[in-house]
Amino acid sequence: MDGNAGPPPLFHVSYPRRIPARAPENHVPAAPRFSLRWRHAVPTLVSDYFGLQGAGQADAKGHEFVSRMSQWFSEPNGPSAYEITTCIDETGRPATVVLAYWTSPSAHAAWSTGSSWRVWWEDAARPTEDVGYWREHLMCPYDRHETIYSDPNYRVGLARTPNSELVPITTNGYFGAARDRIPLSAVDDLQAPVRPSTPPARRTAGARLAVTIPHNLTVLRSGQFWHNSDPEQAADYEQNLRVKLDRGMDYLEQTPDSGCLYLRRLTNMSEDGTPRRETSIQAVFTSLADLESWAAVHETHLAIYRHAIAMKRRYGEHRDVVTWHELFVLPGGTLFEYLNCAENTGMLPYLPHLGRSPEFPLPHVGNTGSRPS
Numbered sequence: 048m049d050g051n052a053g054p055p056p057l058f059h060v061s062y063p064r065r066i067p068a069r070a071p072e073n074h075v076p077a078a079p080r081f082s083l084r085w086r087h088a089v090p091t092l093v094s095d096y097f098g099l100q101g102a103g104q105a106d107a108k109g110h111e112f113v114s115r116m117s118q119w120f121s122e123p124n125g126p127s128a129y130e131i132t133t134c135i136d137e138t139g140r141p142a143t144v145v146l147a148y149w150t151s152p153s154a155h156a157a158w159s160t161g162s163s164w165r166v167w168w169e170d171a172a173r174p175t176e177d178v179g180y181w182r183e184h185l186m187c188p189y190d191r192h193e194t195i196y197s198d199p200n201y202r203v204g205l206a207r208t209p210n211s212e213l214v215p216i217t218t219n220g221y222f223g224a225a226r227d228r229i230p231l232s233a234v235d236d237l238q239a240p241v242r243p244s245t246p247p248a249r250r251t252a253g254a255r256l257a258v259t260i261p262h263n264l265t266v267l268r269s270g271q272f273w274h275n276s277d278p279e280q281a282a283d284y285e286q287n288l289r290v291k292l293d294r295g296m297d298y299l300e301q302t303p304d305s306g307c308l309y310l311r312r313l314t315n316m317s318e319d320g321t322p323r324r325e326t327s328i329q330a331v332f333t334s335l336a337d338l339e340s341w342a343a344v345h346e347t348h349l350a351i352y353r354h355a356i357a358m359k360r361r362y363g364e365h366r367d368v369v370t371w372h373e374l375f376v377l378p379g380g381t382l383f384e385y386l387n388c389a390e391n392t393g394m395l396p397y398l399p400h401l402g403r404s405p406e407f408p409l410p411h412v413g414n415t416g417s418r419p420s
Contacts, residue, residue, distance in 0.1 A: 057084035057212060060190045064233040069223025076220035078359040081213040082228060083194040083206050083373075085150065092187045092205065093149040094268075094375070095126075096329065100179035100388050103133045103141040104320045108178055113318075115167070116145045124158035128207035132313035132327070137300075138389040144313060144329075146268075150208050152186065168386075174253050179388035185266055187375040193228035195219060196371040197359070201272055203325075204373050220356075222343040225374055226335060237376050239263040239334035243308065243397035251390040257401045258394040262379030265335045269372035270327035276367045280358070281324070284368045288354050295347035296328060306337025308397060331394070335376050 097116060102108040113131050120126055126147035136142040149155040159165060167173075173180060194205060199213040206213060218227045226232045241261040271292070273284045299307040308331045315325035332338045342348045359366050382401075383394050390396065 055086065057086060057214065058088050059084055060230045062190075062230060062233040066233060066236060068227050068233075069221065070218060070227055071221055074217070074221060076217055077356055078197075078220065080216055080219040081196045081199045082216045082218075083196070084212050084214050085208075086210040086212065089150045090189050091152045092185075092189060092192055092375075093152055093155045094185040094187070094205070094373075095147045095149075095155075096181070096183040096185070097145045097147065098136070098179075098181040098183070099143040100136060100138070100140050100181065100392060102143060102178055104131060104143045104316050105133075106141070109133070109141075109143040110320060112143055113145060113316075113320075116147075116164070117318075119162050119164040119167075120147065122158065122162045122164075124154040125162070126155075126158075127209055128205075130204070130207075131316045131318070133316055133322070134311045134313045136311055136392065137309040138391045140389065142311070144311065146204075148205055148208055174255055174387040176387060179392065180386040181384065181388055181393055183383045183393060184381055185375050185377060186381050187377055188231075190230040191376045191378065192374060193225055194371070194373045195225070195228070196369070197355075197366070198369045201369045203270055203272065203369075203371060204268060204327075206371075223339065225342075226339065229335075229374070229376060231376075237263050237335050239336075242333055243394070245396055246399055248390055249400065251385065251388055251392070251395060253387055255384070255386050256388075256395065257382045257384045258398045259401065260377060260379060260381050260383060260394065261333075261398070262377075263334055264377050264379075265332040265338055266375045266377065267330045267332070267338060267372060268327050268374075269330070270325070270370070272325045272369040272371075273367075274324040276324075280362065280366070280368050283358065288351070288358070288368070291347070291350045291354055292328075295341075295345075295351055296330075298345065298347045299330060299341065305341055306333040307331070307341075308333060309393060335374075 099109060099112040104110060104113055120129055126149050129145060129147040132144045132146065134142050134144060196213055218224050239261060243261060273281050296310060296312060299305050300310050311329045313327045313329060315323045317323060355370060385392055385395055388395065
């Protein structure tokens with residue numbers, strides 16, 4: 048053995064490019080950015096959004112939900128990292144959302160089928176409560192994701208999983224950079240073959256419903272952290288940049304043609320229920336192209352982009368408001384599950400539902416649910 052051998056190379060996937068990159072020739076980014084890599088092979092990434100609809104974390108039921116999830120996560124094969132958030136969801140109800148991350152789909156499957164959470168989730172009493180629950184399950188092959196961070200020293204989301212590093216990149220600072228960072232985009236245009244329709248309204252109260260997501264559904268989690276920022280930079284974020292972010296989110300929520308199916312503005316919470324100066328947006332788009340169309344040309348996104356670049360230039364290495372995102376372009380067939388949720392929750396308004404009885408396990412299904420009715 049060579050005692051002077053360095054650390055093993057970081058895991059990444061690349062393909063001989065068949066589809067031209069979006070990067071301008073000789074591009075040099077205006078500001079440094081970083082992306083996530085692991086020190087071991089990670090062929091598939093898993094992110095589960097566990098939601099409680101009808102109670103924030105400060106409420107007794109929200110606090111109990113978080114406490115239970117934390118206990119279940121401590122069981123064998125639990126997630127490598129998780130976060131606690133709260134929001135007013137897309138139906139206007141308070142919600143508590145716990146986000147969990149695995150870098151092993153085998154560990155995730157073992158926990159999902161063998162943990163105490165599964166017993167609780169399958170209990171016939173769940174849909175009879177006066178709150179709703181969802182589990183939006185993101186199973187993403189490595190070559191269908193990308194990440195970007197403005198600061199390599201703050202860990203959030205996937206970056207909290209073990210054996211990961213944030214490395215400098217140059218595929219940033221131009222429109223189309225996110226697509227270029229997705230390895231599969233070198234050989235696949237990632238178009239969405241099916242655009243979700245709006246089936247006739249159906250009863251969701253008291254029901255267990257599952258939705259099979261369409262191919263190339265795109266899920267973005269985009270975050271902001273200013274909990275430890277100096278007063279001047281924190282004030283700029285809260286009085287200027289946050290206002291621009293809210294305008295952009297308002298546009299996506301209020302414009303069906305944007306391709307944004309639903310959006311949640313999440314606030315990170317401490318274990319004791321105290322809100323942090325840390326937020327993120329979960330936005331679900333029909334396709335990557337829909338997200339890109341907004342990002343490239345709409346004034347609400349251009350205002351966000353210009354302000355972030357201006358502040359980085361102003362403060363340089365002392366910029367302490369951290370921005371980041373993780374993006375998944377999902378293969379079709381994954382199930383999003385909803386128990387006793389309002390009819391406009393998540394994917395429920397858009398695709399045929401696969402109803403099931405609580406007494407029986409969820410059937411294995413293909414892509415049959417992804418065609419509009």
